[in-house]
Amino acid sequence: MRIGLVVPNAEHVVPSDAKVMYPDVEFVPHGTGVGSLTPEGYDQAADKIIPAADNLAKQGVDAISLFGTSLTFYRGPQFNEDIQAEVRKRTGLKVSSMSTAIIEGLKAVGAKKVAVTTAYTKVVNDKLQELLEFHGIEVQGLESFGITQFGGSDGKGASNKSAQDIIDLASLSFEKSTKVDALLISCGGLRTLNVQKPLEDKHGLPVVSSTPAALWDAVRLGGHSGKVKGYGQLFEQS
Numbered sequence: 001m002r003i004g005l006v007v008p009n010a011e012h013v014v015p016s017d018a019k020v021m022y023p024d025v026e027f028v029p030h031g032t033g034v035g036s037l038t039p040e041g042y043d044q045a046a047d048k049i050i051p052a053a054d055n056l057a058k059q060g061v062d063a064i065s066l067f068g069t070s071l072t073f074y075r076g077p078q079f080n081e082d083i084q085a086e087v088r089k090r091t092g093l094k095v096s097s098m099s100t101a102i103i104e105g106l107k108a109v110g111a112k113k114v115a116v117t118t119a120y121t122k123v124v125n126d127k128l129q130e131l132l133e134f135h136g137i138e139v140q141g142l143e144s145f146g147i148t149q150f151g152g153s154d155g156k157g158a159s160n161k162s163a164q165d166i167i168d169l170a171s172l173s174f175e176k177s178t179k180v181d182a183l184l185i186s187c188g189g190l191r192t193l194n195v196q197k198p199l200e201d202k203h204g205l206p207v208v209s210s211t212p213a214a215l216w217d218a219v220r221l222g223g224h225s226g227k228v229k230g231y232g233q234l235f236e237q238s
Contacts, residue, residue, distance in 0.1 A: 001025050001062055001222040001224065002025075002028055003025055003026070003027050003028070003064075003065065004028045004029075004053070004057070004061035005028065005029045005030070005064075006052040006065070007029050007030065007067045008032055008067060009031045009033070010031050012030055013029055013031065014028075014029045015067070017215060021228050021231070021235075022215060022224065025222070025224065028056060030056050031052070032049055032071075033048065034071055034150050035150060036148050036149060037119060037121070037124060037147055038123070041148075042070065042071050045068070046075070049071075049087075050090065053087040053095075054091065056091075057091035057093060062093070062222045063093055063095065063096075063221035063222045064091065064095045065097065065217065065221065066084065066095070066097035067097075067098050067214055068098055068188055069186050069188055069210045070124050070187065071098075072097040072099040073127055073128060076131075077135070080131065084096065094222075096217050096218060098188060098214040100217065101210075102186060102214075103132075104217055105216065105217070108234055108237070109182050109206035109237075110182075111181040111184075112138060113179060114138070114180055114181065114182050114183065115142075115173040115176070115177035115183050116141065116142040116143070116183075116185075117142075117143055117166065117169050117173045117185045117186070118142065118143075118185070119147045119161070119187035119189060120145075120146070121147070121148055122144075125142060128186055140179070141174070141180075143169050143170075143172050144169075145158070147189075150189070151189075157189060158187050158190045159190070163191070163198075166191075170207075171203070174203050182205055182206045182207065183208070184207075185208070186210055187210055188214070190210070192209035192210070192211065193209075193211070193231060196209060196231055196232035197231060200232050216228075
């Protein structure tokens with residue numbers, strides 16, 4: 001199975017979680033070059049999504065996932081639907097996105113009300129809430145790191161947040177929420193693979209986060225069950 005990934009990095013790099021979770025799957029990346037976690041930074045990459053997907057299709061991948069949660073929702077939920085539809089039309093392949101993956105993950109664990117943790121600033125958080133509400137998911141609480149820097153080379157990007165940083169902020173979001181069904185962590189730059197299970201054990205609720213959910217969703221496009229042990233309810237129930 002070969003899964004194409006349109007990634008937000010300028011470099012053509014497969015997320016490190018991919019081989020940890022699904023070592024039997026071949027992932028083929030194509031970068032788009034997000035400049036920052038702002039609308040202006042996303043604009044630098046958005047028009048490169050379709051050419052990147054075209055390139056992956058020419059390489060003979062079996063399906064395509066459009067990575068970058070905020071990149072695929074920052075123009076609103078309809079943009080997320082439209083960009084996937086256009087890639088399907090052009091390539092004839094099964095297509096999903098990281099935004100769609102978090103929605104599908106929340107649906108899979110039966111979540112209607114969520115406590116949200118993000119890397120973003122308010123302008124991006126507002127668009128995430130719009131996406132969730134578009135799909136019938138209610139945001140009960142939201143806490144964010146307020147990051148605009150894409151990447152982590154200067155020590156300020158989302159990838160520089162530690163597992164404990166993420167657990168602490170997600171726990172704060174949970175504590176400020178009432179009657180939630182799940183915790184959502186949004187931003188592919190946050191390293192969340194190893195925080196999902198500790199958060200589930202701590203709060204007794206399923207956790208859905210961007211990159212692991214997107215990889216789960218992507219391999220399912222190619223016929224994989226998505227099941228993998230040790231990383232939380234979403235992956236163990238698949």
